[in-house]
Amino acid sequence: MEISLVDIGGNEIVRGKWPGSCQVLVLLQAAYKSKPGFQCKLMCGDVQLQPRMRLADLDRGIVTLVWAREDPPKRKVLRAAFAAITAHGSVVTWGDPQCGGDSSSVSDQIQEGVVQVVSNERAFAAVKADGSVVTWGDPAYGGIGSSISAEQLKEGVVQVVSNKFAFAAIKAAGSVVTWGPARGGDSSVISDKLEEGVVQADGSVATWGDAVFGGDSSAISDGLRGGVCQVVSNESAFAAIKADGSVVTWGDPTRGGNSSSISDKLHDSVVQVVSNSFAFAAIKADGSVATWGGPTRGGNSTSISGKIQQGVVEVVSNDFAFAAIKVDGSVATWGDASWGGNSYSVSEKLRKDVVQVVASARAFAAIKANGSVVTWGDPARGGNSFSVSDMLQEGVVQVVGNDFAFAAIKADGSAVTWGARHCGGVCSAVSDQLQEGVVQVVSNERAFAALKADGSVVTWGDPERGGDSSCVS
Incomplete structure (x- = not known):
């Protein structure tokens, strides 16, 4: 059958003929070839196509490509604190005060207009709608009191990115401003390359920071x-x-x-x-x-x-370790055996119907098509979910990991947790608040925060790392 891949503007990206017995995977491969390095999803009308679907089952010959510039999902750099953006653009923080959990020193600057918050290991940077940036947390990591000239961050910033130690702000004119320690915060050696044209239309790359680390x-x-x-x-x-x-x-x-x-x-x-x-x-x-x-x-x-x-x-x-999901729904694993590289103990359950795999630092959790969850890896960090296995047999729609534990959201709005007790694997203190209405869960290294349908937030895990939000409740 003849199929056209078009972008959301209607521009044709790829046209070709494939047997109806082929799977949608062939279309994904054609899409990736046309734009390497980008993520995408395929839509046929209002239906998102999955790799294992047959082409013969499509009800039309035009498939829409939706490109996303986001990188593959990775656990956040954030370690010991949380920052929540409210509906009116203010920011609420909690967790380790030295790592950004206490933002009182800049509270007047983050009462409104915040559109993005970025973190490294011990600090935060908030981008506001007027293009200015506000920082707080450990000064040695780019937080409040860092050496960056305040003038450079007063306007024109469109994006901030971070590594573990430092920040870089991309400005509307295409220039880059960096701050934090030498491992990325000092870009003076290539400052001439960052004065304009970032992201550069010619696809060139400029690097700075610790030479040994790239x-x-x-x-x-x-x-x-x-x-x-x-x-x-x-x-x-x-x-x-x-x-x-x-x-x-x-x-x-x-x-x-x-x-x-x-x-x-x-x-x-x-x-x-x-x-x-x-x-x-x-x-x-x-x-x-x-x-x-x-x-x-x-x-x-x-x-x-x-x-x-x-x-x-x-x-x-x-x-x-790594885990690969295949078009037939099976999973192959490799790497450190004790950290999930060896999945032999659950191999029968990973032979088919896996639709998503999520990681903690040392374990994996696979969601299957029937809503059940399979886990393997370090049992102390979520690789063993036996204690809650009866609640993971069906209805799971999302799983989130921190470094030590997992949390699963079910179709009924409840949440189930397992892994290291002190780091969010046990949520007994707030279990009554997680029985319904949970729509999203986020994590840092040792804690979780659940956003509920009524806009409230429930937290659990290491109390010193954001698991206790009573100070801003």
Whole structure:
């Protein structure tokens, strides 16, 4: 059958003929080839298409591509505090006061107009509707009192991004302002490259920060002069996907900064790269996966290579392992065995019907098509859900992990938790508030916060890391 892929403006991206017996996966592969490094979803009318659906079941020959520039989901950098934006643009904070949980010093500046809040390990930065930026938290990490000139953040900021230590603000004119410690906060050595044109239309990349961790890309600078459409990082290395589907890497060679051992697999056709703390995994247009980096932490996937040669549609990572979802709904895992790289104990349950995989720092949780949940990995960090297994047999629509535990939202609006007791795995203190009305759950390293349908927020987990929000209740 003949199918046209069009963007939301009606512009044709790809047109082709495929047998009706083919799965929607072939359309996703065509979409990724047309725009490597970008995420997308496919819509046929009001229906979002899933990779395993048959083309013959589509009721029309026009499929709409919706592009999303977001990177693959990763656990947040945020460690010890929370910041909530209210409907009228004010910000409420709680958790460790030294890490941004106490914003009283800037409270008058975040009473209204906040449109974005970004965090690193110990500080926050809020972008306001007028283009100004407000910071608070540990001064050594870019919080209040940091050395950045206040004049540069008074207007014109359109986006703020962070690493663990520092912040960078992109301004409307295309310039970049950085602040925080030397590991990213000081960009003076390349300041001339950040004065305009960011994000650069020519697809070039400029780097700064700790040289060992990828701040110095001079060794592969030729590969970054143009055509880059996405950059992915782990704790100390980077991987850039180019428009031709090739990948360029730099940074700590033991953590994936050197990919020469599989360079032949990264020359073309890469559509997505996912990282954990020590390694990278690249999904190619044919559904195969190539891996590199720390060999015992997911960089070496030879033990399951036969399972990831085709049909992979998504890869998810925790700190030291990977899990690949295949088009047939099965899951293949590799990396540190005790942290989820070995899923043998639940292999029968992962053979089919898996629709999503979520990670904590050392474990995984898979949601299946019937709404049940399967877990594996470090039992102390959510890999063992036996204590709540009867509540995870059906009806689960979302699972969220922090470093130590998981929380599942069910179709009836209730929430179920498991994992490390002190870090949110047990919610008995607030269980009566989680029986209904939960619409979203977010996490930091050791705590959870649930947003309810009435706009209220319920928190639990480590009280010193945001699990206790009584001070702002």
